[in-house]
Structures are given as structure tokens and as C-alpha cells.
Amino acid sequence: MRLSRPSSFYLASRDLFSGSLRTISGGQNIMRPKVLITRKVFDEAIAMLKQYFEVEDNQGDHPFPPDVLIQKLKDKMGAMILLTDRIDEDVLSHCPKLKMISIVAVGYNNIDVEACTRRRIMVTNTPGVLDDTTADFTWTLLLATARRLVEADQYIRSSQWEGWRLMEFLGYDVHHKILGICGLGRIGQRVARRAKGFDMKIYYTDVVRAVPSVEKELGGLFVDKKTLLSESDFITLHVPLGPQTTHYISTAEFAVMKPTAILINASRGPVVDEKALVQALGEGRIAGAGLDVYEREPEVELALIQMKNVVLAPHIASASHGTRGRMATMAAENLVAGLTGRLPPNLVNSEVFGSSPLRDG
Numbered sequence: 560m561r562l563s564r565p566s567s568f569y570l571a572s573r574d575l576f577s578g579s580l581r582t583i584s585g586g587q588n589i590m591r592p593k594v595l596i597t598r599k600v601f602d603e604a605i606a607m608l609k610q611y612f613e614v615e616d617n618q619g620d621h622p623f624p625p626d627v628l629i630q631k632l633k634d635k636m637g638a639m640i641l642l643t644d645r646i647d648e649d650v651l652s653h654c655p656k657l658k659m660i661s662i663v664a665v666g667y668n669n670i671d672v673e674a675c676t677r678r679r680i681m682v683t684n685t686p687g688v689l690d691d692t693t694a695d696f697t698w699t700l701l702l703a704t705a706r707r708l709v710e711a712d713q714y715i716r717s718s719q720w721e722g723w724r725l726m727e728f729l730g731y732d733v734h735h736k737i738l739g740i741c742g743l744g745r746i747g748q749r750v751a752r753r754a755k756g757f758d759m760k761i762y763y764t765d766v767v768r769a770v771p772s773v774e775k776e777l778g779g780l781f782v783d784k785k786t787l788l789s790e791s792d793f794i795t796l797h798v799p800l801g802p803q804t805t806h807y808i809s810t811a812e813f814a815v816m817k818p819t820a821i822l823i824n825a826s827r828g829p830v831v832d833e834k835a836l837v838q839a840l841g842e843g844r845i846a847g848a849g850l851d852v853y854e855r856e857p858e859v860e861l862a863l864i865q866m867k868n869v870v871l872a873p874h875i876a877s878a879s880h881g882t883r884g885r886m887a888t889m890a891a892e893n894l895v896a897g898l899t900g901r902l903p904p905n906l907v908n909s910e911v912f913g914s915s916p917l918r919d920g
């Protein structure tokens with residue numbers, strides 16, 4: 560997406576900002592909309608926002624406590640946030656000038672979108688750009704867990720390796736096994752595509768069945784949740800977090816899985832009931848888990864930390880140099896578009912734009 564900088568005349572003449580944007584002298588010096596960047600982001604994104612807005616940014620890289628967030632946000636028209644910032648009714652009620660929240664993430668379960676919509680605040684996210692990177696990392700977790708890579712690495716680093724043994728570090732084959740994908744959206748599809756190289760059979764379950772061309776391309780078999788859980792060797796989660804998917808995997812689900820099954824979660828932590836996971840692993844109901852996300856980040860159940868058949872990552876599935884940079888740029892572009900009266904490319908609550916005085920044309 561290319562953005563052209565709006566002239567001060569354009570901004571001033573449209574008077575889009577409820578009086579907070581005004582020409583001070585001859586159309587040259589204007590009071591620019593104030594925006595907050597809540598956490599450390601790439602310099603390029605900050606520079607882009609500074610072309611249009613008066614920017615306050617937090618380069619300290621720790622989330623603001625809720626009261627500080629409110630304090631910082633209450634005179635701002637827009638905010639670029641991360642998934643560690645909670646935007647709820649309380650925050651919104653203190654920020655009457657807020658017109659837009661742009662999150663640097665595809666998931667936005669930390670934002671009360673309904674409350675934003677009621678207040679006609681636009682919400683945008685960064686879909687698409689991280690699909691391949693997240694799928695790559697899902698596979699990193701899957702292979703590392705199946706083949707016990709982290710455990711083996713620790714073994715060498717702690718000088719325990721005495722030489723080759725036939726029966727040391729036996730893991731699980733991945734090739735020719737069944738991969739069960741819960742949620743065949745953009746990321747789930749990318750994960751499935753990679754499975755073809757491993758000659759795997761693909762099962763998937765979702766709220767809606769994929770179109771025939773996608774099923775054909777991926778060779779995916781649409782099954783119900785129970786069939787997927789009970790027949791898959793690897794189960795990978797790619798559903799968004801919401802009321803329907805909180806604890807999507809809990810005791811009842813673990814009960815039907817194979818004892819050799821491996822669970823992979825690079826979606827959102829609360830999709831898995833962590834206590835039930837600990838119990839299932841502890842009782843040998845499943846063979847292992849590869850996790851990138853947790854119920855109460857950054858807290859991780861001590862029992863999971865102590866288990867050798869669990870591979871843990873600190874929510875880094877999209878963390879490649881290129882992808883995280885592109886996510887930040889995309890979030891900045893969203894914010895610029897929304898606050899200059901154009902339709903933001905990744906608007907989550909489109910009804911706000913339609914009814915807003917910010918509407919273009």
C-alpha cells in the first residue's frame with residue numbers, strides 16, 4: 560500500500576477531527592492529531608507516524624500499567640498498541656478523543672471491539688503478513704517436540720553424551736502420519752501446505768468447511784472435532800480466541816486423544832486449558848506438547864517447565880526480522896489511513912467507518 564502525505568490544507572479543510580485539528584497560520588502550521596505508541600516498535604513505523612501526527616512513544620518496552628495507559632491515552636486520537644495492552648471499557652471511558660486503535664498483531668482478543676464499536680472507535684489489525692512465518696514456526700515446534708530436539712540439545716550442553724547408542728532419544732515419526740488442524744484459516748492452510756512435503760494425511764475441523772478448491776489443493780479431510788482429536792498423531796491449533804474457543808482443548812478433549820499424540824499451540828494460550836494439559840501430560844494421556852502461547856503470559860505453569868516432553872517458546876511464532884517489521888509498518892499504515900479519513904486496509908469493525916464522520920467522500 561502506498562501512502563501519500565496529505566497536505567495541511569487537505570487535513571485542515573476537511574476538519575475531520577472534531578476541532579482538534581486546526582490551521583494556526585496560513586494553512587502551514589497545524590496542530591496535528593496526537594497518537595500514542597504503547598510499546599517499543601521499529602523506527603520505520605515511528606518515522607511514518609511522525610510525518611502525520613504528534614507522536615508519544617514508549618521505547619521502554621514494558622507495557623504501561625492500566626492507570627498509566629489511561630493517563631497517556633486520554634488526550635490521544637489514535638494508538639498503536641501490542642497484544643500486551645488491554646483496551647477495555649474502563650480504558651475507553653477515560654479516552655473521549657480516541658478514534659482509532661491499531662494493533663501490531665493479527666489477534667485482537669485484548670481489545671473489547673464491541674465497546675470500541677459502540678464508541679465509534681476504529682480497530683485495525685495486521686492479518687496475512689505473518690501467515691507463512693507463523694506456519695514455519697508451528698512446524699518448528701512440531702518437529703522439535705516429536706524428535707526431542709530441545710532435550711537432546713540440553714543433553715549435549717550438560718556434557719552427558721557418552722557416544723552413539725541405538726536406543727537413545729527415540730522420538731516420533733512425522734512423515735506419513737495424520738496431522739489434525741483445528742482452524743483451517745490462512746495460517747492453518749499454510750501449515751497444511753507444508754505437511755505435504757512430509758507425506759502426511761491432513762484432517763481439519765472448523766466452523767465452516769473450506770471451499771472444494773482449498774480442500775483439493777491441501778488434500779484436507781473435513782472431520783468433526785472428536786474424529787480429529789481421536790485419530791490425529793499431531794494436533795495443531797489455529798483458531799482465534801473468543802468465548803467459543805476458550806478451553807477448546809480441555810480434559811474431555813485430552814481423554815479421546817491417542818497416547819502418542821502431540822499437541823501444538825501457536826494460536827492463543829487460553830485455547831488450551833493449561834491445568835488439564837499438565838494433567839494429561841503427567842498421566843501419559845498424550846505424548847508431548849509444543850507451546851508458543853500460555854493462559855497467563857508471561858506466567859508458565861511450573862509443571863510444564865519441568866516436563867521434558869514439552870517444548871516451550873515465548874510467543875515468538877511471528878518473530879522473524881522481516882515479518883515483525885512488516886507488521887509494525889502495516890499497523891502504522893492502518894493508523895495513517897484511518898486518521899486521515901481513508902478506509903484503513905485492515906479495519907476489524909467496518910461498521911464504524913461507515914457511520915463515522917471520518918468517512919471519505
Ligand code: DGY
Pocket residue numbers: 642663664665666667689826876877
Ligand atoms: C498475533 O499477531 O496475533 C501473534 O500472536 C503475534 O504475532
